[in-house]
Amino acid sequence: MSALKVDALSKSFGGLRVTADVSLTVEPGERRLIIGPNGAGKTTLFNLITGELAPDSGSILLFDRDITQLPSRRRAHFGMARTYQIITLFPRDTIVRNVCLALLGLSPLRWNPVAAFDRQHRLFERARAALARVGLSHIADRPLSQTSYGEQRRVEIAMALAQNPKVLLLDEPFAGLSIDERREVNQLLFAIPRDVTVVMIEHNMDVALEFADRITLLGTRAEVVADPRTREVYLGA
């Protein structure tokens, strides 16, 4: 049984075929890196896998379950979590409340209109634990708008991890980070237990290649792979 199986997935926007017949299989516990030039459709592939976009054709299987037609939110309940290349957080809330929202998303409590959210101590404990994993405990109660970019990147990851996903999709988690911050995030990723399958889009080869078990090259196929410069840049060959 594979963790994630994408089969002959295609998506066009108008006349532009962004995702063309992509297939890939990720085994449980694997760390998979997806690379490709700009415009190769990496983020689009993520959006198709998480259900934010509907494919024109092809199928997506999560642990052998066909999720092609499921809406995004259902996939989350089946164990899929993601981060965004462009930070997508809740700027009016504190960090810990951001993570709480991630936890609440999978809890039936989210429909409760009478309980006091701030008194959901178990939820907040779990959120703080998730923040401890990414080293943000000390600023858990700070409003998100008063945190640095690097910290926000880590909040993104904390939110995804807090959901205890089976498959975690990371969209350029190193984008825009300083060298020090990159090191911290790198450690963070290595600390993710092996029962979580990780698929990552990343341009930064030093950290990405070290992390990945296997690499999928996405692009206009033959041409990209045949182009010696691309081979050199991406594969060091």
Add this chain to the structure above:
Amino acid sequence: MSSITPRRAAIGIALILLITLPAWVGNPYYINISSQILLFAVFALALNVLVGYAGLVSLGHAGLFATAGYAGALMLQAGYGHFAADGVAILVALLAAAVFGVLALRSTGIGFLMITLALGQIVWGVAYRWASLTNGDNGVNVTTRPRPFGLSLANADSFYYATLLIFLAAVASMAVFIRSPFGASLCGTRDQARRMNALGYNVWLTRFLAFLFSGFWSGIAGLLFIYYTNFISPQVASLQTSAEVLLMVISGGTATLLGPIAGAAIVVIMKNVVSAYVERWNLVLGVIFVAIITFMPEGLVPGSVRLWRMGWRAFRDRGRANVLRNVSEPPS
């Protein structure tokens, strides 16, 4: 044991003022104006659920307000009792809110605004046009007010207390709602709908339920309105009503509990009290709104809090600077 915080003290004082209002206002006319403020505050709070907490700007809420009002008025006219009329009116308002929600929530932003606007205009059109049911622009009279537990609501005082009770229930329900996990979910859909979806939330359903909640209180406000004016006509469903209540929410401050209440007070007082003394009262109202939007774009209540804090900080820092200067100055 709970301690007395400034916040609790303020709430307590406000409650005492509201409860004793008829005693110190005295004249029934001003008590009626107070009832009117409270009932429009309920309406503005209801709209604020969508505008403030869901980030969905509706220009069709007069449709829900009027639907409940018409349903109640027509039931009463047909000879049903108040209990049945009010119950049916609220159900009808919920049903209308469900229809509005299903149609309008296909979209957000301007799209949502335009669809709600169109739906509100449809309600207005029906009220105006379906004269055999609604009596057209001659409107429907409501001849009696309900007598809960045998208490007459005919005079200004008793109607004020009934309105106050409902107003407090509305405020309490909003306060609980917005502090709840569901309230947090709703705010999440406002700030990052896409992320909420990826996190496992049903964004559409969350918004839809918020719409129903908003519709419920809009309906209650509509019922209060017909009992207050003893009359309903198509103008209640007009775009002007929708725009006015939206103005209350935005001028007072969206996504706050106090904002819509303050907004309702401003609009009602300007329209009804100031207009008796100033012929160009709508000009004054316009100037006030422009001033609010210019100096407190976040609304009157949050804006006043911000300005007060700024002022306080400046005052405190000036004091501190003086102290420092005194210290640094060498003794002569």
Add this chain to the structure above:
Amino acid sequence: MKLRRRTVLKGILGGVSALTLKAPAIAQSAPFKIGLLTVKTGPLAQGGIQMEQGIATLLKEKSNTLAGRKIEFISADTGGNPAGAKTKAQELIERDKVNVILGPLAAFELLAITDYVRDNQTPLISLAAAEDVTQRKANPFVIRPSATSAQCCHAMGDYAAKDLKYKRAATISEDFAFGYEQMAGFQRVFEDDGGKVVKKLWPPLVTPDYTPYIAQIGNVDCVFNGFAGSNPVKFTRAYADLGLKDKIPLLAGWTAMDDALLRSLGDEAVGVVSAAWYSSERDTPSNKRFVAAMQKDYGVLPGGYSAGMYVAGECVEAAIEKLGGQADDRKAFAEALHAVWLTDTPRGPVKFDHLGNVVGDVFIRKCERKGGQLVNTIVKTYANVSQFWTYDEKAFLANPVYSRDYPPAKNLE
């Protein structure tokens, strides 16, 4: 900016206002309070301002004293909507404790407050035309010295069929109750007198261009229009511009050819025949005095809105006079108002039927140019016209109230 308009108004009126801060022990010496519900903002404001001018003219003429009682006059702007009318009525009754209310202007405003004035036992002298207020929902506290919507239109229908010998008519009016009731009254009498209404057009209240409606008119002997507010000016002009003025004669209700509108109209209005319960052309000393005062103080020719409130003031005076010292009992005052019988007002004799509606003259006028000015010259007077026309009251009231669908238009083509 005028902050206490009431005070200012008192100054304008030249009356020695009695402050009401201390209520004197003897009620009789306290001022008699008249509250005016009018519209000073929004699309209906023009008529509303004329209303205030009308009552102000009377109070000035009488030195702010009616039948020996000092008058305190309070004006309130409803904004032209029912909720505003209700709140302002509350203001006048509960806060200012007025003895009588004059107004409001629009039918939907009146309907919003009739129950309220009855419950609060405050007499009201209405200008608004809503039929049922003095018919199926008659109210012992309401009288109407102006006219119901259809009162003049009945006469117009009669005149069109019998005197002008028209056979086929089209009607056009705004799409609201006042329009429905006017057109229904015209249609009923015109058809009972042998004519046929073959087309009824209902443009919305706010219509930027009447061309598409006027274009539908053809093959009729006359067009009867019942526009109100500033719409008649737009409509009459469009009617002439499209070349219909010389082909199909235009008839008009009182609001559509009100004397106050004449200064906004030009040659397009010449020849229009209208039916109205007031005409500034009436050649009597009392009317001449009223018109002269209006011309002097406001530079306008008074129309129905001003005359209606002037006459309403005269009714107040007559009722106070009748009651002597007992005018402060509101119930007695309402009864006295119903019994008022004035033989000489600017509009002519005024008395009320048992439902509180005026029985008075209706004038058929033809618009002409006299010495450069447009005037509505009276060509026929229907005397003592009741709201029921010549119909039996009982049978009349057994029918539904006039509306878009009643009486049914059976001759539409």
